[in-house]
Amino acid sequence: MNTSSPYDLIVIGSGPAGQKSAIQGAKSGKRVALIEQNREVGGACVYQGTIPSKTLRESALQMVQFLQATDVFEFRMRDDVKISTLMTRLDKVVRAHGAFMTEQVARNGIERYHGRAQFVSDREVQVKGLDGVTRSIRGNHIVIATGSRPRVPAHIPIDHEHILDSDSILSLIYLPKSLTVLGGGVIACEYASIFALLGVQVTMIDTADRPLKFLDQELTDQFCGAFEKTGGHYHGQQQIQSAQWDGFSKVTTHLENGEIFESEKMLVALGRVANIEHLAIQAAGLEPTPRGLISVNEQCQTTVPHIYAVGDVIGPPSLASCSMEQGRRAVCHALGLDSGDAPEHIPMGIYTIPEMSSVGLNEQEAIDKCGGALVGRARFHEIARGQISGMTNGLLKLVADAEGEKLLGVHIVGEGATELIHIGQMGLLHHIDIDRFIENIFNFPTLAEAYRVAALDIAKQRKK
Amino acid sequence: MTIASTAPTEQEENAVLRAHITTQLEQGTLDLPLLPVVANQVLQVSGDPNADATKLAALIQQDQALAGQILRIANSPAYLPRSPIVSLQQAIAWLGMNMLAGLAFSVSVQSGIFSTKGYEKEVRHLWSHALATGLFGKEIARRMRHNVENAFLCGLLHTIGKPVILHLVLTSQTNQENLPTWTDLEPVIQEYHIPAGSKLAEVWKLPDPVQEAIRLYPDQVYLQATSPTKGAIITCLADHLASHVFDSSYLDEETLRALPVIQDLNFYPDDMDALFELREGIQQSVEAFLV
Ligand SMILES: Cc1cc2nc3c(=O)[nH]c(=O)nc-3n(C[C@H](O)[C@H](O)[C@H](O)COP(=O)(O)OP(=O)(O)OC[C@H]3O[C@@H](n4cnc5c(N)ncnc54)[C@H](O)[C@@H]3O)c2cc1C
Numbered sequence: 001m002n003t004s005s006p007y008d009l010i011v012i013g014s015g016p017a018g019q020k021s022a023i024q025g026a027k028s029g030k031r032v033a034l035i036e037q038n039r040e041v042g043g044a045c046v047y048q049g050t051i052p053s054k055t056l057r058e059s060a061l062q063m064v065q066f067l068q069a070t071d072v073f074e075f076r077m078r079d080d081v082k083i084s085t086l087m088t089r090l091d092k093v094v095r096a097h098g099a100f101m102t103e104q105v106a107r108n109g110i111e112r113y114h115g116r117a118q119f120v121s122d123r124e125v126q127v128k129g130l131d132g133v134t135r136s137i138r139g140n141h142i143v144i145a146t147g148s149r150p151r152v153p154a155h156i157p158i159d160h161e162h163i164l165d166s167d168s169i170l171s172l173i174y175l176p177k178s179l180t181v182l183g184g185g186v187i188a189c190e191y192a193s194i195f196a197l198l199g200v201q202v203t204m205i206d207t208a209d210r211p212l213k214f215l216d217q218e219l220t221d222q223f224c225g226a227f228e229k230t231g232g233h234y235h236g237q238q239q240i241q242s243a244q245w246d247g248f249s250k251v252t253t254h255l256e257n258g259e260i261f262e263s264e265k266m267l268v269a270l271g272r273v274a275n276i277e278h279l280a281i282q283a284a285g286l287e288p289t290p291r292g293l294i295s296v297n298e299q300c301q302t303t304v305p306h307i308y309a310v311g312d313v314i315g316p317p318s319l320a321s322c323s324m325e326q327g328r329r330a331v332c333h334a335l336g337l338d339s340g341d342a343p344e345h346i347p348m349g350i351y352t353i354p355e356m357s358s359v360g361l362n363e364q365e366a367i368d369k370c371g372g373a374l375v376g377r378a379r380f381h382e383i384a385r386g387q388i389s390g391m392t393n394g395l396l397k398l399v400a401d402a403e404g405e406k407l408l409g410v411h412i413v414g415e416g417a418t419e420l421i422h423i424g425q426m427g428l429l430h431h432i433d434i435d436r437f438i439e440n441i442f443n444f445p446t447l448a449e450a451y452r453v454a455a456l457d458i459a460k461q462r463k464k
Numbered sequence: 465m466t467i468a469s470t471a472p473t474e475q476e477e478n479a480v481l482r483a484h485i486t487t488q489l490e491q492g493t494l495d496l497p498l499l500p501v502v503a504n505q506v507l508q509v510s511g512d513p514n515a516d517a518t519k520l521a522a523l524i525q526q527d528q529a530l531a532g533q534i535l536r537i538a539n540s541p542a543y544l545p546r547s548p549i550v551s552l553q554q555a556i557a558w559l560g561m562n563m564l565a566g567l568a569f570s571v572s573v574q575s576g577i578f579s580t581k582g583y584e585k586e587v588r589h590l591w592s593h594a595l596a597t598g599l600f601g602k603e604i605a606r607r608m609r610h611n612v613e614n615a616f617l618c619g620l621l622h623t624i625g626k627p628v629i630l631h632l633v634l635t636s637q638t639n640q641e642n643l644p645t646w647t648d649l650e651p652v653i654q655e656y657h658i659p660a661g662s663k664l665a666e667v668w669k670l671p672d673p674v675q676e677a678i679r680l681y682p683d684q685v686y687l688q689a690t691s692p693t694k695g696a697i698i699t700c701l702a703d704h705l706a707s708h709v710f711d712s713s714y715l716d717e718e719t720l721r722a723l724p725v726i727q728d729l730n731f732y733p734d735d736m737d738a739l740f741e742l743r744e745g746i747q748q749s750v751e752a753f754l755v
Contacts, residue, residue, distance in 0.1 A: 037730075038730060128732070131722075160605075247518035247521065338600070446708070
């Protein structure tokens with residue numbers, strides 16, 4: 001039992017959700033404790049997720065661009081790529097980002113506890129150190145931000161050596177000749193397209209008929225086209241029976257339809273599970289959902305009002321971007337501060353090659369919700385900037401209401417998609433008319449001009 | 465080269481031995497032949513057209529000298545690898561069964577045979593320790609989601625300098641009937657194995673992370689290592705665990721759990737529980753080898 005005075009706020013987990021929660025608490029003048037089981041601050045986002053995957057992607061793209069520029073390269077990477085160069089850069093970026101976050105936590109006067117948190121009661125948390133020694137701390141408010149980790153399917157023996165998950169794939173020290181990717185979600189597609197670009201023979205296998213089912217099909221069609229050009233192959237509507245290392249040189253995958261695939265390595269990206277196993281949430285009066293998540297209301301408040309849960313531990317959308325905002329809002333609510341309006345339109349950024357991004361309604365949703373839709377398209381190879389940069393793919397789609405007047409959604413595939421989307425997001429937030437894109441001036445030549453071209457496409461279709 | 469023996473004192477003998485080792489280290493003329501048992505197995509497996517590929521793969525991954533030589537040759541211009549071969553598994557996948565069998569055969573023929581005469585027990589111990597360190601390294605890397613193949617290689621080769629020194633001493637003795645006792649030899653091996661291993665790794669052009677682990681695996685220095693694969697720190701703990709399993713006079717479980725390397729790896733008591741649970745399995749795998 002701990003007798004020292006309670007913290008205003010205890011945050012468990014230092015990923016984007018926990019870090020932003022703690023900073024919000026500290027900036028509001030509160031005494032904050034941050035518990036993290038790892039030595040470093042930053043969570044999966046810094047060490048296994050967003051930052052490393054994006055760094056690897058960027059490095060791979062830069063290498064390809066370099067080789068293109070030196071004219072030794074046609075479409076695929078040359079054979080002698082040294083993955084160690086990519087990994088060393090990755091290590092540097094991750095370390096730098098981790099150091100920055102650690103410094104930010106310290107600068108804000110947040111007290112750090114290095115250890116594993118476990119609830120003793122709804123206001124008391126025990127921190128178990130590396131040496132097994134425990135300390136208890138008390139808090140008036142507690143935020144659970146313990147994130148998630150890759151799911152381990154029962155029938156696939158992930159050994160992190162031949163059969164890898166999205167954490168261990170980052171430990172590769174050489175490029176395999178071939179890679180089977182199980183899954184068709186964001187993480188599967190991102191890594192599949194990066195490795196295909198690097199010259200690895202990639203086969204994706206999933207139950208869905210196309211990858212990233214939640215996205216506009218025109219976007220995923222372009223992604224699949226680009227993926228195939230780099231030698232990749234998407235094998236949809238398949239059930240995996242088993243996957244096994246043969247003890248010599250390959251992983252063999254048996255599908256239920258009798259097909260057999262062989263590859264040097266395998267990446268299993270079949271979803272994630274919330275990190276709640278060490279928390280003993282029942283001691284705080286909480287119960288996990290049947291899917292093993294912590295359930296919360298729109299303020300990220302759990303069924304115990306002074307305990308909040310944010311980030312991946314509460315389930316989708318499981319994005320670093322949303323996790324940060326959830327952390328900030330939860331703490332504002334806990335401290336009785338105004339957190340502003342809840343975000344209306346959450347953009348989705350997918351860092352495949354090419355990038356994809358989307359905000360607002362897609363065509364079908366617009367038809368269902370508004371009784372009809374007009375869609376305007378702009379292809380990057382028709383835009384001056386796209387021609388200059390030699391872009392062969394890239395598409396921006398604007399979705400408007402049936403009259404072609406109000407902007408309802410934006411969907412983009414092509415390099416720069418995750419940046420370009422924010423113009424559309426601001427348009428949606430301000431409920432702008434499609435004509436605003438036509439009446440205003442964009443820098444020339446830019447890809448942003450695609451907004452104007454797509455708006456003109458809608459204007460053309462309006463009933464006279 | 466041989467050392468003249470005109471009945472010198474023990475101290476003189478030691479000084480001559482050290483001088484000889486230092487010279488050989490400076491010249492980089494270090495050598496590491498295969499153990500007779502390993503050479504025999506390689507000849508058997510590589511000469512058998514129906515041999516099981518997994519058998520050959522296992523063999524290559526169990527012996528320091530064979531592993532190091534395979535890497536050295538696989539990276540040589542004769543084989544023109546598409547990118548540097550940095551792990552045994554990569555060499556296996558890249559070369560395929562036939563080429564690998566040929567390579568293993570030529571290594572075992574060209575390397576010569578290690579004379580274990582008079583030191584059978586100790587040699588067995590050196591080899592067992594190296595293999596056990598590699599196997600523990602694998603498990604540590606798995607828990608950390610670090611590269612398992614690299615951790616294995618670092619562990620297997622971290623003490624490659626020990627047999628090198630032993631071989632150097634044995635081949636330098638003119639009087640094979642009057643070999644130094646292990647008690648005399650051990651401190652010399654201990655003193656020189658890191659420089660010897662580093663030199664051999666450099667001459668054989670072993671992958672950089674492996675060279676780093678050989679140099680920096682001991683407790684006091686692993687934090688100086690910079691390789692993202694963390695081979696040095698992983699090997700440090702793996703080396704302790706291997707010694708714990710194969711040497712009854714070594715640190716007990718409780719003392720091991722308190723080592724700074726465990727904190728530096730961010731290992732919790734349950735991580736260590738899991739590693740300790742593997743002791744028996746690893747011991748059995750190692751003992752199955754060298755039979
Ligand atoms: C490969 C990959 C790519 C991604 N790309 C993107 C992207 O491009 N854009 C994007 O927005 N999102 C991306 N994400 C998702 C993003 O990384 C996550 O949504 C985000 O990290 C979730 O943040 P979090 O704070 O909830 O949890 P985490 O980042 O998982 O952090 C949780 C922290 O809690 C700690 N912890 C857990 N249990 C305990 C305990 N009992 N005691 C103490 N500490 C504990 C963990 O050690 C960890 O540090 C990606 C994820 C992956 C895997």
